Amino acid sequence: MRSSVDVQDLAQETYLRLxxxxxxxxxxxxxxxxxxxxxxxxxEWGNRQARNAALGVVEAKDLIDEQLPELELDAGLTQQRIEQTLAACSPxxxxxxxxxxxxxRSCQEIANDLGISMRTVQRHLENGYARLRMAIEG
Structure with a gap:
């Protein structure tokens, strides 16, 4: 594990599964x-980390760790922007x-759960990520 946060996340996920x-x-x-x-x-966590590393995926928590002092200052405002952005999105x-x-969840799992196509899931993710990025950047 890279940090105690990862350990806490895994413990919480184990508890939720139980x-x-x-x-x-x-x-x-x-x-x-x-x-x-x-x-x-x-x-599963290790497999996901390896897959993300192979694909060159940068996780949000990695970005947060690198910029923690700056982000702590406006974390409340950022959280509020994210919540407002999510509330403004379609259901x-x-x-x-x-x-x-x-x-x-994977795109395929989301598509199956919601009864929509993979392309629709991908489109919602692209548009949603863009909205969240704009909200975070202010």
């Missing part, structure tokens, strides 16, 4: 089950953006 589990009453060894879920979360665009950015 919450989403239908019935844990059949689990005979809770600690082993927890470690197995955490292992899967960490493996579909907002759903696409949240599924991609918050839930780390």
């Amino acid at each position: 919450l989403r589990s239908r019935d844990l009453s059949d689990v005979r060894k809770p600690l082993a089950y927890l470690l197995q879920v955490a292992s899967h979360v960490a493996l 579909t665009m907002r759903a696409v953006l949240l599924l991609r950015l918050r839930d780390q």
